[in-house]
Amino acid sequence: MAQQPQQQKLPAPVMKILLGHELERLRKAAGFTQEQSAEVLRCTQQKIAYIERGGGIKHLELQGLLDAYQASDTDRAYAEDLHKESDHRSKRGGFRSRFQQHLRLLVDMEPTCQRLFSHQSKLVDGLLQTENYMRTLFRAWRPSRSQDQIDSDTDARLARQRILDNPEQQFWFIMDEAALRRSAGSKEIMREQIMRLVEIIDRPNVELQVVPFDVGYYMGQAHSYTIFGYDTNPPVDIVYLDQHDGGEYVDDTRRTPKYQILWEQQKAAAIGPEQTRRFLLELVRSL
Known part of the structure; x- marks a missing residue:
């Protein structure tokens, strides 16, 4: 019987997109506009839109948004996991x-x-x-x-x-x-x-x-x-x-x-x- 291919991790860009969707969901649940989220990070509204489209976010910025949105422990852990996987680096020689x-x-x-x-x-x-x-x-x-x-x-x-x-x-x-x-x-x-x-x-x-x-x-x-x-x-x-x-x-x-x-x-x-x-x-x- 042929051996079935093993399930592989999702590529980092896919994880960034999922993280962006999750941050958009948390923002809306908290009643924030993109402009208000931009004030939290002291950045532009365009950057928040970029993050939510899957452009990626720094870890400190992620923590700042999660604090502002008063994310639950479960939601925070999920977002942190997505961020960790989105920063995954493939091994050399692969x-x-x-x-x-x-x-x-x-x-x-x-x-x-x-x-x-x-x-x-x-x-x-x-x-x-x-x-x-x-x-x-x-x-x-x-x-x-x-x-x-x-x-x-x-x-x-x-x-x-x-x-x-x-x-x-x-x-x-x-x-x-x-x-x-x-x-x-x-x-x-x-x-x-x-x-x-x-x-x-x-x-x-x-x-x-x-x-x-x-x-x-x-x-x-x-x-x-x-x-x-x-x-x-x-x-x-x-x-x-x-x-x-x-x-x-x-x-x-x-x-x-x-x-x-x-x-x-x-x-x-x-x-x-x-x-x-x-x-x-x-x-x-x-x-």
């Missing part, structure tokens, strides 16, 4: 240290989220790539990478894919047909990659949909992003926007709902999982 700085939060979130929703416009998602597909992509980078770097990056990406074995997590991938039509070196590599996607569809915790060209234009078709969902109280979503020069993380509660709406629109534009299976098999036969 798995995440193999990745560039902008990818380290991504690597922290992948095994800890309850839901992962990914839309890819040009490439197969890294969690679904075959080794040959990966190596073709890494060889295309400029300046050129050494063979040792390609080997290391490939091993690291393959290791990330182990999260798909966790039945407690839900994965949902939507990809534009363009991601499947762009050749990755040879027809053989693409056949292997597409058959890997066909196999993925049979996993109980994975859904896969394709948006064919004949659908025409659909909202957000050019954008690649991933939504990481956490069943915390309150729920937390963090969006990763894939970019050429790094990546952007969106955890602002004013922006993340827009990506949830976009996701639902893209899911509606895509063909269903069983239609996707037939589509992929037909595509393999045409190569």
Whole structure:
């Protein structure tokens, strides 16, 4: 029997968001406005808004707000625990240290989220790539990478894919047909990659949909992003926007709902999982 992945700690940014929500709840329960809380810390209202959106807070400032809000022992202990976890530092030499700085939060979130929703416009998602597909992509980078770097990056990406074995997590991938039509070196590599996607569809915790060209234009078709969902109280979503020069993380509660709406629109534009299976098999036969 395969060993189940161990439950991992939530990433620090998620804990900061939860702490911000808790401080907002305590402030409102105490009848404080953000301006009055700002007077307690002798700061601006904008800083209080930043803290409550998950921007983080110093420990002395946290104690000052908890005192002002007359937080109960239980609420105080909960807020202190959240603050301690939000200041967590990963050990040196850990798995995440193999990745560039902008990818380290991504690597922290992948095994800890309850839901992962990914839309890819040009490439197969890294969690679904075959080794040959990966190596073709890494060889295309400029300046050129050494063979040792390609080997290391490939091993690291393959290791990330182990999260798909966790039945407690839900994965949902939507990809534009363009991601499947762009050749990755040879027809053989693409056949292997597409058959890997066909196999993925049979996993109980994975859904896969394709948006064919004949659908025409659909909202957000050019954008690649991933939504990481956490069943915390309150729920937390963090969006990763894939970019050429790094990546952007969106955890602002004013922006993340827009990506949830976009996701639902893209899911509606895509063909269903069983239609996707037939589509992929037909595509393999045409190569």
